[in-house]
Amino acid sequence: MDSSAKLFVVRARISISINHIVFLLLLAPALLFAQAGNQSTLHLDTGEHIFKSACIACHGPDGRGAPETIAGFERPDSFPDFTRCDQTTAEPNITWQDVITHGGPSRGFSQIMPAFGDALTSEQISKVVKYMRSFCRGKGWARGELNLPRAIATEKAYPEDEVVISSGFNVRGGPGVSNDVIHEQRFGVKNQIEVDVPINFVDQNHVWHGGVGDTTLGVKRVMFSSLRSGSILSLQGSVIVPTGNRAHGLGSGTTTFETFAAFDQLFPTNTFVQFQAGADLPRHTDISPQPVFWRTAVGQSFAANHGLGRLWSPMVEFLANRDLTTGARTNWDVLPQMQVTISHRQHIKADLGVRTPVSNTAGRPVQLMFYILWDWQDGKLTEGW
Ligand code: HEC
Incomplete structure (x- = not known):
C-alpha cells in the first residue's frame, strides 16, 4: 500500500470528528515519511530527535503530555505521563515497542496513538523507547x-x-x-x-x-x-x-x-x-x-x-x-x-x-x-x- 492509501485507511478508521486529531494523526507519521528520505537534516538518528520530531505534539517535550488545548484530543484515562515512574516502570519495553509500531489498538489503547511501523525502523523505535525511559528520574524501581x-x-x-x-x-x-x-x-x-x-x-x-x-x-x-x-x-x-x-x-x-x-x-x-x-x-x-x-x-x-x-x-x-x-x-x-x-x-x-x-x-x-x-x-x- 502506498503512503497516501495508508493515510486514507487511517483517516477512515477514525470516527472522532475533531479536526485537530485527524490533522495530528495524519501529520505525525506522514511527516516522518517525508523526513525519512532526508535524515541528515532532520535528525532521526537519536531517540531524542525522533521523540521531538514525532511524539511531542501529543506527549509534550517532557513526556507529561502536551496541554489538551494544543494536542487537540481528550486524554483517555490511560494516557501516560512518562515522568511517573509508578506508571512507566511496570511496562516492559516490548509493550511500548508494540504500541509504537502497530498503534494504540494493538494493545487495546486508543486509536489516537498512531502506528509508526512504516515511518520508523525497529532500531529507531528501540532508540525512542530508550529515550522515553529517561523521563522517569527515580531510582530503584523494579522493571x-x-x-x-x-x-x-x-x-x-x-x-x-x-x-x-x-x-x-x-x-x-x-x-x-x-x-x-x-x-x-x-x-x-x-x-x-x-x-x-x-x-x-x-x-x-x-x-x-x-x-x-x-x-x-x-x-x-x-x-x-x-x-x-x-x-x-x-x-x-x-x-x-x-x-x-x-x-x-x-x-x-x-x-x-x-x-x-x-x-x-x-x-x-x-x-x-x-x-x-x-x-x-x-x-x-x-x-x-x-x-x-x-x-x-x-x-x-x-x-x-x-x-x-x-x-x-x-x-x-x-x-x-x-x-x-x-x-x-x-x-x-x-x-x-x-x-x-x-x-x-x-x-x-x-x-x-x-x-x-x-x-x-x-x-x-x-x-x-x-x-x-x-x-x-x-x-x-x-x-x-
Ligand atoms: C496524535 C497524538 C500522538 C502522537 C503523535 C504520539 N502519541 Fe503516543 N499516545 C497517544 C495517546 C492518546 C496515547 C494513550 C492511549 C491510551 O491510553 O488509550 C498514547 C500512548 C503511547 C504509549 C503507550 C503508553 C502505555 O501506557 O503503555 C507509548 C509507548 C507511546 N504513546 C509512544 C509514542 C511515541 C514514541 C510517539 C512518537 C514516535 C508517539 N507516542 C506519538 C497519542 C500520540
Whole structure:
C-alpha cells in the first residue's frame, strides 16, 4: 500500500470528528515519511530527535503530555505521563515497542496513538523507547520485565497492583472447595501490601460448612532487582488473623506470623524460575502446626502472532511443606498449569492447573485449581479488549 492509501485507511478508521486529531494523526507519521528520505537534516538518528520530531505534539517535550488545548484530543484515562515512574516502570519495553509500531489498538489503547511501523525502523523505535525511559528520574524501581507470570501457589517477587480470585476444587479425596480473594497494591518505590480473604467450603462428616477462613495481611518489599541479570528478590512478612471458624474446619484458631523470601530469575529465552521459601509461626503451637515451606515454579512464555497475540505461559510448580515436629514427613505436590492473557492489553489473565500430591499422599486431595487476575493499574475491567 502506498503512503497516501495508508493515510486514507487511517483517516477512515477514525470516527472522532475533531479536526485537530485527524490533522495530528495524519501529520505525525506522514511527516516522518517525508523526513525519512532526508535524515541528515532532520535528525532521526537519536531517540531524542525522533521523540521531538514525532511524539511531542501529543506527549509534550517532557513526556507529561502536551496541554489538551494544543494536542487537540481528550486524554483517555490511560494516557501516560512518562515522568511517573509508578506508571512507566511496570511496562516492559516490548509493550511500548508494540504500541509504537502497530498503534494504540494493538494493545487495546486508543486509536489516537498512531502506528509508526512504516515511518520508523525497529532500531529507531528501540532508540525512542530508550529515550522515553529517561523521563522517569527515580531510582530503584523494579522493571516490568521482571514481573513474571503469576504461578498458582508460588508467590512472585515483583510488587503488583492486582486483584486475583483463585479457586481450588477437590477432585479426588474428601470433598472441599477453597477460594481466595486477593488484593495486592504497591506503595512507595519497593513495597506492596497484600490482603487475602479465603472463602472455603468443607465437608465435615457429610455436613457442609462454608465461610470466611483465616485472613492474611502482608507487606512485601523488593530487596534487589536487576533488569540486566534478570533477577529480583523480595521479602514478605504477614499476619494470618484467625477469622475462620476452627470448629467447622475453616480456621486455625490462632494468630500466625508468616515470613518468606521470593527470588525470581528470567532468562533471555523467556524461560523463568521462581523460588519461594518461608515459615509459619503460630502463637499457639499446641493447636496449630508450625510448617516450613518451599516452592518452585518453572515456566516459559510464548507470544502468539509475533508478540501481538495472547501470551501463553505453561508452568510446573514443585511444592513442599513440612511441620517442624520431629518425625514429620514432607508433603510434596506437583502442579502443572497454563496461564494465558485474556484481554488485548494483557491486564486480565487466567490460569488453570491440577495439584497432585506425590509424597505422603494419605488424606491429601488432588485439586483442580484456577485463578483469574486483573492488573488494575493497566486499565479498568472494561478497557483494553
Ligand atoms: C496524535 C497524538 C500522538 C502522537 C503523535 C504520539 N502519541 Fe503516543 N499516545 C497517544 C495517546 C492518546 C496515547 C494513550 C492511549 C491510551 O491510553 O488509550 C498514547 C500512548 C503511547 C504509549 C503507550 C503508553 C502505555 O501506557 O503503555 C507509548 C509507548 C507511546 N504513546 C509512544 C509514542 C511515541 C514514541 C510517539 C512518537 C514516535 C508517539 N507516542 C506519538 C497519542 C500520540
